[in-house]
Amino acid sequence: MGRRDGANVATSYRWQVAARCLLALVGGVLWVSACGAVISLSLARLGWMSMPEGVHIMTLASFIGWCALGMWIFYAPSLRRVTGLLLGSGGALCILLVVLHTA
């Protein structure tokens, strides 16, 4: 395996892996849930689908969504970018959620 020496590389690599695992396991699950909730709430608002049905469909899709998101989190070259995009879009989803719940 990686023989390019220097403890720095190995350490930073370990941090990369740990951070991405954390992002995928915690961030990924939260992001997919928020996204699913926003979609099912919007669909119910628009009257296209009943609330429980939308929630069910989005939950069934969330497993696939999580896999896709996880693949992207481990693929994207820059960790900073991944974190930024995930936090940014997650924040936007949260605001939307609050709006959909209160408005």
Next chain:
Amino acid sequence: MIIGLLTALGAMMCLAVSQNKHARTMFARPLPQLVRRVLQSLGGLLLLVSAWAGAQSYGVGIGLTAFCAWVCLAAWMVALILSWRQR
């Protein structure tokens, strides 16, 4: 029921030998372009027949399940035959 498996087996055979590397294993030389095309179409056709046979004997839902299983089993058989020929 058995028809479905047999047609799937036929389809897999056709598709396998239409690939040059497997044709070399089976016949010691690659097949001409035209024969490959014919075999490919025949394989596709047989696959359709197999799926149809599944739907006929089990209904569409279970039939397609059976079809997937037949294709898997047939492909394994073909792969085992090819690897046995290779020795």
Next chain:
Amino acid sequence: MDDDDQVKGQEETFHGGFRQSMAWLHTWAGLVLSLLLYFVFITGSFGYFNTEITHWMQPEMPHLQAELNVAEQSQAALDHLQRVAPDASRYLVRFPSERANGAIRVFANLKTPDAKGARNLNQLIDPDTGSPIEARSTGGGNALYRMHYALHYIPYQAAVYTVGVATLFMLLAIFTGIVTHKKILADFFTLRVGKGQRSWLDAHNMSSVLALPFMLMITYSGLVFYTFQYSPGVAVLSLGAEQETFRTLNRYLYPRIENPQATGDAAQMVPVAGPLETAQALWPDARLRFLQINHPGDAAATLSIGRWPEGIARRGEILYFDAVSGELHERMPAQPPSSVFASATMSLHEGHFADYYLRWLYFLSGLLGAAMIATGSLLWAKKRRNQYRGRPPRSIRFVERANLGTIVGLPLGCAAYFWANRLLPVGLDERAAWELHCLFVVWALSFMHAGARELRCAWREQVGLLAGLFMALPLLNALTTDVHLGVTLGQGDWVRAGFDLSALVFGVALLFVRRRLPAPEPRSQPIIAMDSLPSPKIGG
């Protein structure tokens, strides 16, 4: 997964190409819980034959071929229940399926625990005589089946979540495996034998690519069984986190008719023949599944009659009657489309609809899944072993040993489970639990053996033992029971005969596998196990 992608530097993983990072993810998502997934696949595959295994494991059970005369037999069964459990809140009569022995299962929820402290009564009765059949206590095939999602020795919820996480990782491993595999179509039929690591990779690819629809279906549908437990987020964020919310959600998605509360006033119930006639008129060709009475003897008693589902549906229709007047209540409400989809997915997972031909294909696909995991795990160890000259690090040696202890050890445990069924005294307390203890003890012993012996020796010995245990199973059966092959073949009891014959075939196949395992290294030379493990013939 392609082996070329792996060897480049670790630190390049996140700066290399898409395929390379996906190969990394495939390797680790797959490896981390691979041994648990192997357990799930093996026990789950046995689950496709749960009824048949139970039949074999209860040799006292007669081989019944009684014609079903539902009206007469269900009245006899209910009379029997009223005699042995007069004070019950529910009676259930389950008719045999096409797969099962002809015995009828009767079940009662007791209002007050009986002398042994049991809260329910569960018996099998002979439909001809109406009297209960006494058979040895055993976990049967259902104990194996149940372990594939509820594991053993740990609390149910913890087990279900553990298996759920493993399943999610497996789904991720499948997706990453697909995008990593460079030449799915070109390598579709490629199985190069005797080429070391390359052969293991071929076997891994073959077992997963050819059965890809099955793998995707079985993994995804495994998650669907516990949809809201595994992914509560969407529901919590849009509906709230109260328990009641989830109950309402489930009632909406899987509507059923609620049973009324008992009134406490006694009432005379109608004979079941009338409602059964109504049911048979509504479903002319259906095979009945069960008959249930809630609050028998009460003025609010209800009678429900269920049929086996049609096609790919998971639940058969149920008719609800007033058990006092015999009137038919409303029919079952329809499911919303999303739960029709979810039900169909779960039905595909369980394969209740499968006849024996399809059932064998299910079983083999399940074993192929186990082979996919086993070859993947062996490949991981072999690839890393090849990168080290001399003694590899402890982690690799551990995985090598754990691979043997699981890949062969678990089937050894299962064989021990069947042996224990015949050898443990019939009157033993907690007999069913001891059968399972035997499974886990033998499995643990296999781990220890794998750790203690030189690896190639250990492989040969364990595979040999496994072959021997399976091949001797029909013999053991003949020595300890009177339902051996000589009898069952004559009787046409194909379920028991099939079990014995399958054990024999598996044993012989394993003997061939053992012959292809490499001979142990002479003592003086350094041990390079795994390097010359045989090239696989059928995936493992």
